Amino acid sequence: MIKAVPRCLDCVFNQAYRITEILSMDEEKAWNFLKNSMIALGNVPDKTSPLHMTRVMYDVLESFGYTDPFRDHKSYSIELARKFLSEMKNRVKNAEDPLFEALHVSAAGNAIDFGQRDTSPEKVRERLISVLEKTFHAPAYEEFRKDLEKGKTVLFIGDNTGESVIDTILMCLLKDKGYEILYAVRHVPIINDVTYQDAVASGIQECAKIIDSGSVYPGVILDESSEEFQEAFDRASVVISKGQGNLEGLYGVSEKVFFLLTPKCPHIAEIAGVPELTPVFYRAL
Amino acid sequence: MIKAVPRCLDCVFNQAYRITEILSMDEEKAWNFLKNSMIALGNVPDKTSPLHMTRVMYDVLESFGYTDPFRDHKSYSIELARKFLSEMKNRVKNAEDPLFEALHVSAAGNAIDFGQRDTSPEKVRERLISVLEKTFHAPAYEEFRKDLEKGKTVLFIGDNTGESVIDTILMCLLKDKGYEILYAVRHVPIINDVTYQDAVASGIQECAKIIDSGSVYPGVILDESSEEFQEAFDRASVVISKGQGNLEGLYGVSEKVFFLLTPKCPHIAEIAGVPELTPVFYRAL
Numbered sequence: 001m002i003k004a005v006p007r008c009l010d011c012v013f014n015q016a017y018r019i020t021e022i023l024s025m026d027e028e029k030a031w032n033f034l035k036n037s038m039i040a041l042g043n044v045p046d047k048t049s050p051l052h053m054t055r056v057m058y059d060v061l062e063s064f065g066y067t068d069p070f071r072d073h074k075s076y077s078i079e080l081a082r083k084f085l086s087e088m089k090n091r092v093k094n095a096e097d098p099l100f101e102a103l104h105v106s107a108a109g110n111a112i113d114f115g116q117r118d119t120s121p122e123k124v125r126e127r128l129i130s131v132l133e134k135t136f137h138a139p140a141y142e143e144f145r146k147d148l149e150k151g152k153t154v155l156f157i158g159d160n161t162g163e164s165v166i167d168t169i170l171m172c173l174l175k176d177k178g179y180e181i182l183y184a185v186r187h188v189p190i191i192n193d194v195t196y197q198d199a200v201a202s203g204i205q206e207c208a209k210i211i212d213s214g215s216v217y218p219g220v221i222l223d224e225s226s227e228e229f230q231e232a233f234d235r236a237s238v239v240i241s242k243g244q245g246n247l248e249g250l251y252g253v254s255e256k257v258f259f260l261l262t263p264k265c266p267h268i269a270e271i272a273g274v275p276e277l278t279p280v281f282y283r284a285l
Numbered sequence: 286m287i288k289a290v291p292r293c294l295d296c297v298f299n300q301a302y303r304i305t306e307i308l309s310m311d312e313e314k315a316w317n318f319l320k321n322s323m324i325a326l327g328n329v330p331d332k333t334s335p336l337h338m339t340r341v342m343y344d345v346l347e348s349f350g351y352t353d354p355f356r357d358h359k360s361y362s363i364e365l366a367r368k369f370l371s372e373m374k375n376r377v378k379n380a381e382d383p384l385f386e387a388l389h390v391s392a393a394g395n396a397i398d399f400g401q402r403d404t405s406p407e408k409v410r411e412r413l414i415s416v417l418e419k420t421f422h423a424p425a426y427e428e429f430r431k432d433l434e435k436g437k438t439v440l441f442i443g444d445n446t447g448e449s450v451i452d453t454i455l456m457c458l459l460k461d462k463g464y465e466i467l468y469a470v471r472h473v474p475i476i477n478d479v480t481y482q483d484a485v486a487s488g489i490q491e492c493a494k495i496i497d498s499g500s501v502y503p504g505v506i507l508d509e510s511s512e513e514f515q516e517a518f519d520r521a522s523v524v525i526s527k528g529q530g531n532l533e534g535l536y537g538v539s540e541k542v543f544f545l546l547t548p549k550c551p552h553i554a555e556i557a558g559v560p561e562l563t564p565v566f567y568r569a570l
Contacts, residue, residue: 006319009302010299010319013294017291027291027401028331030291031331035327035329038327039323043324044320047322159448264543
């Protein structure tokens with residue numbers, strides 16, 4: 001698991017502030033939510049992880065009566081991602097190495113931050129394409145191909161709702177090759193992460209069996225995951241960990257785990273060994 | 286005085302985070318300073334001002350043993366600003382209306398954020414020129430010229446160290462026209478704001494008499510200012526309030542006050558009625 005650095009306090013609090021804008025909180029509620037978040041975050045232990053810090057902030061948000069506050073936001077993200085799906089499918093189909101390109105497209109999907117201000121389809125597509133134009137840093141690709149052949153099961157751990165739609169390209173491709181695909185979701189809504197309901201809305205069941213990771217964090221922590229998840233983890237020959245949150249939780253845990261993401265903060269970019277906003281596929285052990 | 290909005294919590298805390306980087310705090314100290322700042326800021330009253338919030342954070346910084354932590358930083362800023370001084374002087378001298386251009390150059394000086402990462406002379410000059418290339422929004426200019434003639438004394442309230450050097454162009458021009466110029470500084474070091482010592486190092490005494498505002502905030506609050514400042518305020522026919530902090534403190538206080546700045550946050554830009562990073566000279570009453 002990744003340990004938080006002081007910068008994480010600023011980042012998580014800035015997320016809290018952006019939540020007040022995304023949810024159009026009235027001024028009094030925003031003050032109270034932000035001040036309570038500050039006090040809660042000001043009391044986290046120094047040895048905590050970014051995942052636990054986000055959970056602390058989210059607990060405060062829930063105490064203000066928000067349950068799945070990103071419901072509408074997530075539905076919009078799915079709708080939006082569907083607009084790019086056939087373009088991305090064609091990109092993969094026409095590629096020299098479709099598996100490599102499917103990984104690339106999936107990593108780039110992670111760069112779309114639906115929490116940003118301008119979420120018009122044009123702007124989101126622009127961001128997606130700008131990441132796709134960068135060289136895909138994939139040092140783990142050959143090992144992944146080799147490890148894939150060791151078994152029949154691939155465990156894919158989902159991250160944000162919206163990119164989940166794009167992830168079906170990679171998963172369907174693997175399914176068509178004869179693999180059983182398991183797709184792990186968060187146990188409860190946290191920010192815009194994929195829950196069971198969001199996975200179904202994203203069409204995941206067309207290529208994968210949806211399972212509950214048991215995670216209440218914006219990333220899976222193996223020790224705190226469900227029995228179903230742990231069994232899937234043991235059974236899979238490879239685990240595709242999508243996004244920053246899952247990397248934070250699963251870092252250093254097993255050599256089965258391949259991290260597929262586009263780092264959006266300097267701390268994670270440094271750990272992944274690439275500049276920020278560079279799509280990357282690598283193994284940490 | 287300007288009332289804080291929820292966004293100010295995020296901004297002041299982000300300043301605290303940037304301070305840990307500027308001062309190269311070790312990780313343990315950074316954690317402790319940031320967490321203590323969070324708890325202190327999480328307890329401010331909702332009806333507070335941004336100035337009071339910065340003071341709260343700065344009190345925490347001082348409690349960690351930092352006295353005038355920006356000493357070196359301010360010296361560097363002065364040295365840097367001196368590099369641009371003759372270029373800016375020529376710009377004013379060759380202008381069709383030197384007084385107007387001196388105000389413009391002074392406002393643009395406010396846009397140089399020496400707290401930013403890249404503080405190389407090239408980068409800072411680039412930022413200065415980019416603001417100077419924008420149209421100077423100066424609706425108060427004619428009123429200012431008229432009000433200037435009502436007396437003999439101009440009170441100029443300084444803001445950041447470094448831009449203080451650039452401000453001498455405007456003040457020397459007014460002095461040459463026969464005005465007595467008083468230049469108000471902060472009572473104590475707060476962030477990179479001009480203290481008596483910094484004003485002297487900036488060469489202010491060549492064109493103005495330096496007075497103590499009595500302010501312990503990053504802006505002057507009239508009710509809490511020194512007797513010397515209040516007397517100067519009464520005596521002056523016009524008061525030039527430089528930068529965001531002084532605007533926050535003096536907003537709505539007197540029609541003598543002319544605000545000269547380049548807003549660097551959406552809240553102040555909205556109050557000033559210009560887009561962010563647009564140099565502006567206006568009167569609020």
